[in-house]
Amino acid sequence: MTSSSTRARLLAEARRLFAQAGYDGASVRRITARAGANLGAVTYHFGGKQRLYHEVLAAALAPLAERVVRAAAGPGDPLSRLGAVMRVYFAYLDEQRDLPGLILQTLAPGRSLPPPVRAAFGRILAALTGVIEEGQRVGSIVNGRPLFLTLSLLAQPIYFSLARSGLSKLTDGLTDRPEVAAELVEHALGFARRGLSPAPEVP
Amino acid sequence: MTSSSTRARLLAEARRLFAQAGYDGASVRRITARAGANLGAVTYHFGGKQRLYHEVLAAALAPLAERVVRAAAGPGDPLSRLGAVMRVYFAYLDEQRDLPGLILQTLAPGRSLPPPVRAAFGRILAALTGVIEEGQRVGSIVNGRPLFLTLSLLAQPIYFSLARSGLSKLTDGLTDRPEVAAELVEHALGFARRGLSPAPEVP
DNA sequence: GCTTGACTCATACGGTCGTATGATCATATT
């Protein structure tokens, strides 16, 4: 029991530090010290730093993919299901504030993306392109590569949450006020909805 | 002359390595070795690693801000000027492939963003919100916070270029083919244009 | 021809890093 509690504390502190300082910046020494564990605990419980990292990523991303897939398979027409997906995305990013910092570090070119990230994004992309193709068949979604439309849609929640930390410094904390954050979600939904809808014919 | 050539080689190799491996991952030893310079050269020419880093960032971002501001001040109605800005953005990101990796590393939460990044993005944001406010006054751009609309617009080129390295692995290099890349630019322009335009009245 | 200044060089310093090693402890099983 104590063993699993040490394991859990290591996971929690590792996640906090990886998100804050990146893979290189979060040293095994700091992680174990903050978790109140011995230096060797990471090697013992996870086999090494990288394996711990992958476990942290999987724990952070798997629930997101799960919820997105469920929202994409929910009731309603394709456009409103995509709106539901975006709300799920924003909600998840809001309740897991450290997630942007976590995945941001993994996207650096030169390194290959960790398997948990690959898996989660693969599931999400597949679910969304499916919904978009369905919408294109019934004419409620504009024509074009479903993959591109999916990415344009995902760009909204991802970019906003990635930019949040940087932007709150550029805008004097504006985006941190809760009512502004809610307004931002509605804005992103509207922008994406217009972007996905077929353009009205110009006379 | 040889001195300035060493300086230039240091800048070039530092940029390559910072983009690829991040600030921590790019060691002064590797930078100087690849530049064919002595270990002490960074300290001598730039005063330290961080100053070299800032100089690299400034050299990479200042021209982008310059071109964006110029495109935003060009001729034409607001919507087409914003389209021009997006084209400039895509073109710049295409000719400076290492730029996403470079700025991505600076966005990590916990660290404050480097002054050159702050300055460039500040200029870009100011120019774009100005154009959007102008479009809102003449009714060609949907209402809402200009800042949010600016971010939604910027999300397209930035997210696509950030995601390019990761996505080319998820999509088997699809996005690397030049005609697909060109199609992607047109897609992003269309998506953003629809997102910025006022929604047609629903009867 | 000598000096001055900008530059390059080899080397040293104190730190931090991830991991390996073997001892020690607590607890459950025989």
Add this chain to the structure above:
DNA sequence: AATATGATCATACGACCGTATGAGTCAAGC
């Protein structure tokens, strides 16, 4: 009671880090 097992511990190892130091090089100016 003795032992086996899983967990924790202090410590050591080799590697790499950014920077400082001082000696060496070499062309330009007097």
